[in-house]
Amino acid sequence: MSARTSVVDVEFCGRDEALAGQVTVAHLSLLREAVAKADGSLSYEIVPLRFGGKPAVRVSLRGRLWHTCQRCLGDLEAEMSAQRILVFASPPRDFEDEGENTDFVGADASFDVSALVQEEALLSLPMAPCHQQGQCRADVPG
Numbered sequence: 071m072s073a074r075t076s077v078v079d080v081e082f083c084g085r086d087e088a089l090a091g092q093v094t095v096a097h098l099s100l101l102r103e104a105v106a107k108a109d110g111s112l113s114y115e116i117v118p119l120r121f122g123g124k125p126a127v128r129v130s131l132r133g134r135l136w137h138t139c140q141r142c143l144g145d146l147e148a149e150m151s152a153q154r155i156l157v158f159a160s161p162p163r164d165f166e167d168e169g170e171n172t173d174f175v176g177a178d179a180s181f182d183v184s185a186l187v188q189e190e191a192l193l194s195l196p197m198a199p200c201h202q203q204g205q206c207r208a209d210v211p212g
């Protein structure tokens with residue numbers, strides 16, 4: 071993580087400049103506690119856009135995380151990728167469903183980049199990570 075602090079807020083949405091970089095899992099204290107190993111890093115991209123005419127950003131994450139297999143309790147490295155749109159506005163009254171990957175936040179909200187990356191990563195953690203069939207020690211007799 072660079073020393074430069076970047077804030078994602080409504081002002082950022084108005085810029086024509088995406089933000090991209092990498093943050094190590096070890097740097098994200100809550101995520102580090104939620105995964106089996108602090109190894110690895112996440113690549114992120116935060117792109118300003120308009121959503122229904124409102125200022126918004128698209129947050130994309132990609133990386134590899136270590137989990138504990140729920141069947142054999144062994145280490146399990148898994149690819150993760152996640153994407154979410156954050157809209158800096160109150161939801162319109164006629165808006166029925168935010169959709170799974172769209173969140174409305176207040177127009178005055180502001181987020182630290184690493185906090186945003188961490189929250190998105192936590193939201194996309196698998197509920198019950200397991201090795202694929204044939205790769206799990208629980209599948210091997212003895």
Ligand SMILES: [Zn+2]
Pocket residue numbers: 139140141142143144200201205206207208
């Ligand atoms: Zn397993």
